[in-house]
Amino acid sequence: MKATHSLRPLAALLALGLVAGTALADTAPPARELADTMAMLRHAIGVPTVQGRHQVPALAAYLADQLKAGGFAASDVEIIPVGETAALVARYRGTGHGKPIYLSGHMDVVAAKRADWTRDPFTLVEENGYLYGRGSADMKTAVVVMVETLIRLKREGFKPGRDIVLLLSGDEETDMATTRELARRYHDAEFLLNADAGGGTLDPATGKPVVYEIQAAEKTYADFRIGYSSPGGHSSEPSPDNAIYRLARAIDKVAAYQFPVMGNAITLASLRATGAHTPGALGAAMTRFAAHPGDARAAATISADPAYVGQVRTTCVATMLQGGHALNALPQSASVNVNCRIFPGTPVASVRDTLARVMDDPQATITTLDPPPVESPASPLRPDVIAAVTDAVHARFPGVEVVPGMSAGASDSMYFRNAGVPCYGVDASFTKPDDTFAHGLNEKLPATELAAGLAFWHRLLTRLAE
Structure with a gap:
């Protein structure tokens, strides 16, 4: 792995959020959490979890070790091998109040050729206020943010009423075999929050927030x-x-x-x-x-x-x-x-x-063609989910409109919706349209979204899982 460009100091990264007009000062994650997340993201981007390269199990093992080092019992963390890939499950045990909440994401990425990219796609690089690398936008940043948020909650002694179950698939971009296996094993939840859908839109000219969309349906x-x-x-x-x-x-x-x-x-x-x-x-x-x-x-x-x-x-x-x-x-x-x-x-x-x-x-x-198509019914618009997401969005951007939306593409949620689990896409990021180049060349994510994502998920989970 090539050495990365030196990353900005933590204070500067937080300042970037403030310059962008956010309210991060009130909900900023601790410096330790931000540093740990950066280190985890650097490692995750460096693992080429492309179909056929047999690297998803390596990333799953790394994330499992992070969770166990952060306070999760070994019995509550499981890697599920599926062919050359794998899924990762981690259960944050609550006090037994109601059905669990599922958190969804995927560890695999679309293929990227070094010769086509300006930078090494499997090396995290920070330049011009962006984090570059395959998976920076879709969706290794969100994955490590969810992992670090659960570790932070453990460190803080948070006792949720409901179990929180992290479900990370290993081939969402291709066969979705791990997704099907996860949905077969885990289909009894109050609802699922998917970090791979939804999210906020910034005005392309001004960079100001326009709207936040909760994905409640997909085609x-x-x-x-x-x-x-x-x-x-x-x-x-x-x-x-x-x-x-x-x-x-x-x-x-x-x-x-x-x-x-x-x-x-x-x-x-x-x-x-x-x-x-x-x-x-x-x-x-x-x-x-x-x-x-x-x-x-x-x-x-x-x-x-x-x-x-x-x-x-x-x-x-x-x-x-x-x-x-x-x-x-x-x-x-x-x-x-x-x-x-x-x-x-x-x-x-x-x-x-x-x-x-x-x-x-x-x-x-x-x-x-196989796999057989999975019909995915729209999820009901739960007032508790809408209210909690709106609260987390408004903590950063007061007054921004929060609306339901439908994805034209497919995500892991379709198998869980088909199994009867209400699913909501709640990506924490705010980005300009067509600015991240997910699946394309030189994929990137605004550096501000790392700290913003940590604040968003901490606020969201402490409210919904209490």
């Missing part, structure tokens, strides 16, 4: 393979029965189709709040649609924006192609993967049927 993820076959033959004897041509025509039809406009209480509340702070025609359309979901012109404007089309429709998009077997032969087969993000309440089978109807070609085969 169902499904992959369909659409395939064609044909006899093939010599390329010098072209035939109209060409699997690639037929597939191309089917793809064009799928690309041109838009699923019906949809909305629910969660998405309408989110669009109403976002629209109030979004300039131009897009913001006006959000406001109109939130008030009148039947407004077709407003829906069309929202649908034209890639960042928001998923808030008003099911979406399906071609992502991978396969076809042919030789440069000088007619193709015997061709296929495309179509990835769909399905609106809550819409059956997966109905989306498959819609694709078949749109292509209108009985010779096409449509296969639902």
Whole structure:
């Protein structure tokens, strides 16, 4: 591992939060906690927990050791091997009052090539007020913040009424096998708080807080393979029965189709709040649609924006192609993967049927790929969760609007929602839109969000688990 750039002194890091307009002075974590979290994050970023590199168990073992050194009994910390990866579970025992609270996150990250990055993706670097490294935003910072918060609560002698159970998966970015195993074992909770969803938005021009979103729903993820076959033959004897041509025509039809406009209480509340702070025609359309979901012109404007089309429709998009077997032969087969993000309440089978109807070609085969899609019902908007999250947000940014939201992507929560556990995405971070480059090059997170996250989770858990 390369040596990191020297990190700012702790006082300077806290000062960054104050410069950003936060109220960290009232809820700032102890210097020891901040230093320990930085050290833990430096180690976590340095472990390349990418699929196929067999490093998730190493990070799980490191975090388990941190928890045990911080006061957790060995019997309350478990590593669950699943193939080449693993999950980590830690139970903070309460006094037996009610069902437990689950905390959710994932230890794995998306692959990153050193040659493509400005800095080593697996070395924590602090520059220009940001923490750079694969996992800084998605989501090793949040993972170590939750771990350190539980250690701090142990150190302070906090006695929760409910058990707090930390559930860290090891392949959320890929197969989600550890997520399925965790949901199979742990599905009897009052609710789950997921640090991998929700969060605050900063105005891109001023850097001021705009809105905080609690993720209360997410779309169902499904992959369909659409395939064609044909006899093939010599390329010098072209035939109209060409699997690639037929597939191309089917793809064009799928690309041109838009699923019906949809909305629910969660998405309408989110669009109403976002629209109030979004300039131009897009913001006006959000406001109109939130008030009148039947407004077709407003829906069309929202649908034209890639960042928001998923808030008003099911979406399906071609992502991978396969076809042919030789440069000088007619193709015997061709296929495309179509990835769909399905609106809550819409059956997966109905989306498959819609694709078949749109292509209108009985010779096409449509296969639902493994793992089988998991339909994820929206979670009820619990007043206690909303109030506690609002309190934690307002401790930093008084008066910022807190609204429910729906993720267009998928998270570990979908398996727990499917098992009947209400789930809420409550990422502590406030960031500018498209500023973190999660899953992309040079991933980063504002350095202020480390201290802010520690203050947020401490305040949230002491209120909800008391």
